[in-house]
Every structure is written in C-alpha cells, then in structure tokens.
Amino acid sequence: MATAETASRPALERRLPISQIVLWAVGLVLAALIGYWLIKNAIDSPDRFLEVTLIGVTNGSIYALVALGYTLVYGIIELINFAHGDNFMLGTFQTNGIVNDGTFQIPFFPTSFVLAIPLGTAATAGSSAGQKIYTIFMCLLFSMLFCMVINVSIERIGYKPLRNQPRLVPLITAIGFSFILQDVGLIWKGAGPQPLPNILPTGTIFSWRAASYAWDDFIVIAVTIPLLIALTYLVRRTRSGKAMRATAQDMDASSMMGINVDRTISFTFALGGALAGAAGAIYALYIGTTKFDLGFRLGLFAFTAAVLGGIGNLSGAVLGGVVLGLIQAYTEGFWDARWTTTVVFSVLIAILVFRPSGLLGEQVPEGQ
Amino acid sequence: MSDEVSPQAPKAEGPRTSAVSSWRSSWRRFRTEHQWTRWAIPLAIVVLAFSYPWWGLEGPLSFVFNDGLGIDNDTLFNMSIYVMLALGLNVVVGYAGLLDLGYVAFFALGAYTLGWFGSGLFSTRDIHFLDTNAARLPGIHLSFWVVVLLAGAVCAFAGVLIGWPTLRLRGDYLAIVTLGFGEIIPDIFRNGDDIAGHNLTNGVRGVTQLDRPGFGEALNGATGGILPVRYTSLELRPWYFTVLTMVLITIFVNLRLRDSKMGRAWIAVREDEIAASAMGVPLMRTKLWAYAIGAIFGGFAGAVYGSFINGIFPVSFSFQISVIVLVMVIVGGMGNIWGVILGAIALTMMNRYGLRELNGVPDKFGLDFDVTSISFGIFGFFLLAMMVLRPEGFIPSGRRKLELHGEIDETDHLGAESDHTLYDVREER
Numbered sequence: 001m002a003t004a005e006t007a008s009r010p011a012l013e014r015r016l017p018i019s020q021i022v023l024w025a026v027g028l029v030l031a032a033l034i035g036y037w038l039i040k041n042a043i044d045s046p047d048r049f050l051e052v053t054l055i056g057v058t059n060g061s062i063y064a065l066v067a068l069g070y071t072l073v074y075g076i077i078e079l080i081n082f083a084h085g086d087n088f089m090l091g092t093f094q095t096n097g098i099v100n101d102g103t104f105q106i107p108f109f110p111t112s113f114v115l116a117i118p119l120g121t122a123a124t125a126g127s128s129a130g131q132k133i134y135t136i137f138m139c140l141l142f143s144m145l146f147c148m149v150i151n152v153s154i155e156r157i158g159y160k161p162l163r164n165q166p167r168l169v170p171l172i173t174a175i176g177f178s179f180i181l182q183d184v185g186l187i188w189k190g191a192g193p194q195p196l197p198n199i200l201p202t203g204t205i206f207s208w209r210a211a212s213y214a215w216d217d218f219i220v221i222a223v224t225i226p227l228l229i230a231l232t233y234l235v236r237r238t239r240s241g242k243a244m245r246a247t248a249q250d251m252d253a254s255s256m257m258g259i260n261v262d263r264t265i266s267f268t269f270a271l272g273g274a275l276a277g278a279a280g281a282i283y284a285l286y287i288g289t290t291k292f293d294l295g296f297r298l299g300l301f302a303f304t305a306a307v308l309g310g311i312g313n314l315s316g317a318v319l320g321g322v323v324l325g326l327i328q329a330y331t332e333g334f335w336d337a338r339w340t341t342t343v344v345f346s347v348l349i350a351i352l353v354f355r356p357s358g359l360l361g362e363q364v365p366e367g368q
Numbered sequence: 369m370s371d372e373v374s375p376q377a378p379k380a381e382g383p384r385t386s387a388v389s390s391w392r393s394s395w396r397r398f399r400t401e402h403q404w405t406r407w408a409i410p411l412a413i414v415v416l417a418f419s420y421p422w423w424g425l426e427g428p429l430s431f432v433f434n435d436g437l438g439i440d441n442d443t444l445f446n447m448s449i450y451v452m453l454a455l456g457l458n459v460v461v462g463y464a465g466l467l468d469l470g471y472v473a474f475f476a477l478g479a480y481t482l483g484w485f486g487s488g489l490f491s492t493r494d495i496h497f498l499d500t501n502a503a504r505l506p507g508i509h510l511s512f513w514v515v516v517l518l519a520g521a522v523c524a525f526a527g528v529l530i531g532w533p534t535l536r537l538r539g540d541y542l543a544i545v546t547l548g549f550g551e552i553i554p555d556i557f558r559n560g561d562d563i564a565g566h567n568l569t570n571g572v573r574g575v576t577q578l579d580r581p582g583f584g585e586a587l588n589g590a591t592g593g594i595l596p597v598r599y600t601s602l603e604l605r606p607w608y609f610t611v612l613t614m615v616l617i618t619i620f621v622n623l624r625l626r627d628s629k630m631g632r633a634w635i636a637v638r639e640d641e642i643a644a645s646a647m648g649v650p651l652m653r654t655k656l657w658a659y660a661i662g663a664i665f666g667g668f669a670g671a672v673y674g675s676f677i678n679g680i681f682p683v684s685f686s687f688q689i690s691v692i693v694l695v696m697v698i699v700g701g702m703g704n705i706w707g708v709i710l711g712a713i714a715l716t717m718m719n720r721y722g723l724r725e726l727n728g729v730p731d732k733f734g735l736d737f738d739v740t741s742i743s744f745g746i747f748g749f750f751l752l753a754m755m756v757l758r759p760e761g762f763i764p765s766g767r768r769k770l771e772l773h774g775e776i777d778e779t780d781h782l783g784a785e786s787d788h789t790l791y792d793v794r795e796e797r
Contacts, residue, residue, distance in 0.1 A: 180748040
C-alpha cells in the first residue's frame with residue numbers, strides 16, 4: 001500500500017514509538033510462553049491441574065473480598081489504603097480469639113488490658129455441629145463489625161483531615177496506620193503464628209482421580225458469593241449506594257446535590273472494613289493459622305488483584321482476585337512456592353505497564 | 369543580593385511575627401550581609417564532623433556524646449549510611465516528587481555488587497584488580513573503590529531499567545510499582561542460589577567474607593601510614609572517615625544538583641507535570657535522571673554497608689528499610705538537605721537508643737511489652753502525627769511550605785515585591 005499518496009502525508013498516520021513496540025513484543029512473547037506452559041501442564045496431569053485450579057479459586061475469593069475494600073476506597077477518594085491489609089489481619093486475630101477463647105476482644109493494649117466480652121463461642125474440632133455453626137456465624141459477624149469500626153476510625157482520624165492535601169500526604173499516613181495496626185496485632189497476640197482448631201466441615205464433596213474438592217473449600221465460596229451479591233445490591237440499588245457512586249464520580253458536584261460526602265466516604269470505609277473482616281474470618285477458619293505480619297503481604301496481593309481487574313471497578317476486583325489466586329496457585333503448584341512474591345509483583349508491574357486500566361477498565365473520579 | 373530579594377522575605381511569613389520568625393529574619397539578614405558565612409559555616413561543620421573522634425568519642429565532651437548519648441563509632445557509621453540513603457531518596461522524593469517505596473532495592477543491589485565483585489562468591493574464578501587482601505583469595509576481587517563506583521553504576525542502570533517502563537505511571541501507581549520492585553529484588557537475591565543451576569547470591573545463607581576498603585602498601589608507605597593498608601573491624605575510625613567523605617560528596621552533589629538545570633526541571637515536574645512538559649521539560653528523561661541519581665547513592669551506601677557488616681543477607685533488605693528512609697526524608701523535610709540530614713540523624717538515634725529508654729514506660733503502667741519490638745508502630749505514629757500536624761517536615765524547604773499551606777493568595781501575584789517567593793528557584797540554604 002505504499003502509494004505516492006500515503007507516502008506524501010506521513011504525519012497523519014499515528015506511529016507507535018519503537019519503545020512501545022518493543023514492550024508489546026516482549027509482553028506478547030511472555031504471554032505466549034505462559035499460555036504454552038499452562039496448557040502443557042493441563043495436558044500432562046489434568047487431575048492435578050483441576051485441583052490446583054480449585055485451590056486458586058478458593059484463595060482467589062479471599063483475595064477478592066480484600067481487594068473490594070481497596071477498590072471501593074480507591075474509587076471514591078483515590079487513596080491506596082495501605083492499612084487495609086493489616087485491618088484484615090486484625091480480623092483474623094479477632095476470629096482467632098472468638099474460636100479459641102470464646103470472647104470478643106478489644107485490644108486496647110497488651111494481654112492484661114484486653115477487654116473481652118464472653119460469647120460462649122469457644123469451639124474445637126470435636127464440638128457439636130450446632131456449636132460450630134454458631135461459632136462460625138459469630139466469627140463472621142464480630143470480625144466484620146470490628147474491622148468496620150477500625151476502618152471508619154482510621155478514616156476519621158487520619159484521612160479526613162488530610163483530604164485537601166497533596167495525594168502523597170494521605171498515602172504516607174496510610175503507611176503509618178499500616179505499621180500501627182501491625183503492632184497492635186503484635187502486642188495483642190504476640191509474634192508467633194496463632195493457630196486455630198479446624199471447625200469447618202471436612203468431608204469431600206467430589207473427587208476425580210487424584211483431585212478432590214472438600215467441604216471447607218466450598219464453604220469459603222459459599223460465604224463469599226452471598227457477600228458479593230449483598231455488596232452489589234447495596235451499591236447498585238440502595239440510596240447509600242447511589243450516593244457512593246455519585247461521590248465517586250464527582251465529590252464537589254454530589255455535595256452540591258445535597259449528598260453528605262463525609263458520611264458517604266465513611267460508609268464506604270465501613271463497607272470495605274466489613275469485607276476485610278469477613279475475609280479475615282474466612283481466612284483464619286480456612287487456613288487455620290494467622291500471624292501479625294500477614295496483612296502486609298496479603299494486602300499487597302489483594303491490591304494487585306484490584307489493579308488487575310481495574311481499580312474502582314467492583315466486578316473487576318472480584319475477577320482480579322480470582323485471577324490472582326489462580327496465578328499464585330499455578331506458580332506454587334507447578335513451579336516453586338518461593339517465587340510467588342516475585343511472580344505476583346511482576347504481574348502487577350506488567351499490568352501497570354501494558355494495561356494500566358486493568359482487565360475490566362478502571363472507574364475513578366474524573367478530572368483529577 | 370539585597371535584603372529585599374533574599375529568599376523568604378518576612379512578608380511571605382504573613383502576619384505570624386513570632387519570636388522565632390523575627391530571630392530567623394535577623395539571622396538571614398546577618399547571612400546576607402556577611403558573605404564569609406557562606407563558606408565559613410560549612411567549613412566549620414566539616415571540621416567538627418571530621419574531628420568528632422577526638423572531641424566526641426574521647427576527650428573533653430566524650431561524657432556527653434559517647435557515654436551520655438551513646439554515639440559510638442558503630443552508631444556514627446550507621447547514621448552516616450542512613451544520611452546517605454536519605455539524601456539519595458531525597459533526590460527522588462524530595463526534588464522530583466516521585467514517591468519511591470522500594471528504595472531498599474538499590475541498597476541491596478549495591479551490597480550485592482560488592483558480593484559479586486569483592487568476595488569469594490564465585491570461587492571458581494580468579495580475577496584480581498588492585499585488591500588489598502593479605503593473600504590471593506579465590507573469587508573476583510576488584511579494588512574496593514572500583515567496586516563502590518561499580519555499585520553506583522549497576523544501581524543507576526537498574527534504576528533506568530526499572531524506571532523506563534514505570535515512570536510514566538501516575539503518582540500512586542508509581543508508588544506501588546516501586547514497592548513491587550522493592551519486594552522483587554530482595555526476593556530474587558533470596559532465591560538466587562539456584563537460578564537455572566547457577567549460584568548467584570548464595571541464597572538465604574548470604575555472602576560473607578567480603579573485601580574491605582584499603583589503600584594498599586604503596587599508598588600507606590607514601591603517606592607515612594596515615595592511609596591504612598586495609599580497614600579492620602577493630603579500628604573503626606577509617607570507616608567513619610570514609611563514609612563521612614562519601615556523605616560530604618553526597619551533600620555536595622545534592623546541593624549542586626538542586627540548583628542545576630536538572631534540579632530546576634525536577635522541581636518543575638514535581639510542582640506541575642503538565643505545565644513543565646508544556647514549557648519544554650522532557651518528562652521521562654527528567655524523571656529517569658532523578659531515579660538513576662537516587663539509585664547511585666543507594667548503591668554506594670549498600671556497598672560500604674555490606675563491607676562494614678562483613679555479610680550480606682537478604683533479610684536485611686526488607687520493606688522496613690525503605691520506609692525508615694522515607695520517614696527520615698519526610699520527617700526532616702522533603703526537599704531540604706539539612707532537614708533530611710536532621711531527620712536521618714534523629715531517627716537513627718531514636719531507633720538505636722530512644723526506644724530503649726522508653727522501654728521502662730509500659731512497666732510503670734503495669735503493662736508488659738517490649739517497646740523496641742513495636743518500633744515500627746512508633747514510626748507509624750510519627751508518620752501519622754507528622755502528616756496531620758506538620759506535613760512539610762521539621763525543616764521544610766521553602767517551596768513545599770508554600771505548596772502545603774498555600775500562604776500566597778491571588779493578590780500576592782500582583783505585588784511586585786513579593787514575587788520572588790514564587791519565582792525564586794533557589795531554596796533557603
């Protein structure tokens with residue numbers, strides 16, 4: 001098509017710079033290699049592939065819950081809430097206390113100062129089914145409440161006074177909160193891993209060759225999906241949800257329309273905190289152990305998931321969480337668990353480089 | 369420079385004429401009237417710093433500094449390393465306004481460069497270049513000074529490599545990507561004992577038995593024994609002098625860079641990227657330079673630190689280091705060299721001694737926990753308090769203060785005599 005006409009007006013054609021072409025070429029080659037590797041593994045041992053996939057989806061749904069907290073907050077005030085992962089960690093600790101000690105605890109300060117409200121929820125692997133169900137329900141409820149209160153307090157103390165400052169300022173505040181919450185956890189329960197008895201049902205639902213799917217895997221998803229549906233309903237159908245979406249689009253305009261922006265933002269933090277609490281409860285019950293520094297890494301992974309799906313986009317966060325869970329599972333299942341961190345952060349960087357708006361497109365305030 | 373055009377004229381301070389600001393303005397007048405203070409004060413500080421072992425560690429004031437404050441050789445060394453790191457990060461965060469949460473990556477890379485070119489890690493090789501070891505050891509042993517320069521070069525290269533695809537991202541995405549690199553690079557070093565069958569980093573066992581700086585027999589003889597043949601772990605003064613010299617070089621480079629064309633471009637990019645780009649500042653190149661120069665200082669510090677500790681372990685390069693250095697920059701005052709140095713010194717002291725002193729406090733309230741174990745919570749609290757109460761830091765740079773407090777109102781643009789507060793690129797010294 002190199003006619004004289006097209007050659008005479010080259011300025012009209014939009015040419016990609018060489019650096020972009022090189023980047024995309026490298027990206028495509030990498031994607032092709034990864035695709036080949038996955039397909040090869042799937043053909044070599046389909047049952048193992050299925051099992052790893054199921055593990056990925058289960059872990060991914062926990063990531064999705066945490067990622068939603070990041071994405072809700074980012075969508076509304078464009079802040080990476082670094083403290084969110086540590087809030088999740090405090091949720092796992094709360095669940096730990098509810099199951100092991102049977103009390104709802106408020107960690108004012110070290111062990112001697114913990115305010116404990118007895119709930120009669122202490123359970124072990126040998127407890128009756130009714131007791132177990134009651135305990136699981138209370139874990140979810142109180143851990144959600146607890147994380148909700150923490151998240152809203154953080155917003156009120158730290159982020160609200162800084163809303164008009166340059167974006168760096170609240171971001172650094174968030175890092176500060178992350179450290180504070182981590183050390184609250186450290187003082188509360190100590191530095192070691194905190195085990196929990198396994199009170200989730202353990203039977204197998206189905207098995208195929210070497211792959212099997214157990215009840216506790218299923219329960220993780222069975223708790224996650226109703227929560228997601230409830231959240232979607234809240235955001236799409238209720239007045240508060242409408243206020244949230246309006247505030248996310250344009251804070252000034254929505255305050256002019258009579259929306260209480262402060263309350264809406266607090267509500268968003270409350271939702272995010274509740275989801276982190278739920279994720280914490282599920283994580284603690286499913287994995288069976290927690291640790292005070294767990295929140296940082298997991299929070300970063302969850303944030304990666306949120307970016308992967310498109311920050312500010314609720315369905316994107318869920319998709320991103322599941323995809324990230326799968327990436328982690330495939331890395332650990334078919335390659336080497338010690339490279340997980342590298343792989344996950346490489347994915348994050350690759351996404352930010354190749355498609356900063358994420359898989360489903362980002363939804364953040366306009367004109368900023 | 370007449371009194372009226374001195375940076376930060378009293379008018380910019382607004383109606384707040386407290387005792388402090390009047391003291392400040394009279395000091396500033398003194399500085400501008402007596403030009404000799406421009407070189408006399410830095411010279412005095414340099415002399416004081418170099419003679420510290422004679423007046424602080426031993427001698428008349430040792431009971432205050434060595435015994436009272438506990439500033440011994442080891443603390444001095446650590447402090448200097450942190451000052452270097454903080455000044456390096458200051459270029460990235462303070463001047464160019466790019467939030468880097470993974471600065472530890474360059475610190476680690478600098479240390480591992482020493483591991484590669486100044487230790488017995490690759491014991492099957494036998495490469496030597498002006499090294500000052502007593503015996504001819506197996507492995508690659510380049511002269512320590514060459515390795516330090518090499519560490520800077522490797523880090524600059526890595527900075528460009530990391531920055532090239534990522535620096536076009538928005539502010540907080542950049543933060544998260546740098547954080548990612550800060551996690552990936554130590555992770556690679558941790559798992560580097562088996563990359564396709566090659567042992568590149570010795571994994572979690574770390575690299576030990578590193579080369580130490582030294583000047584060799586010839587220089588030692590020529591200077592009458594002043595320059596040591598090689599540094600030892602018993603005699604710490606040469607270490608202090610070396611790292612102090614490096615800190616001074618860092619300060620000098622920082623100062624000169626700030627007032628250079630590049631420095632003004634950084635500030636322009638920090639203040640308003642779009643406006644800077646419209647004025648012809650090449651955004652990518654400017655940011656890449658900031659990133660690379662920041663990385664160089666991280667690399668220098670890493671190489672010296674690794675040699676001093678005589679061991680490089682992946683666990684020493686955690687996210688916490690990135691945050692400590694960032695806190696130093698922020699608490700001291702982003703963009704202001706003296707503020708950053710003060711922040712680094714204050715936080716090193718607090719980390720090493722202040723928390724230990726605080727250890728008795730919980731006991732008084734009948735609580736039993738170790739304050740040193742929650743040092744990061746206390747750091748977090750400082751960050752938080754600082755951001756809420758004084759986001760510009762202890763000694764803010766003039767520009768940032770204006771930016772954060774917005775003390776210039778629109779009418780100020782019309783008054784010709786106050787314009788210099790806006791347009792004077794030089795910051796207060």
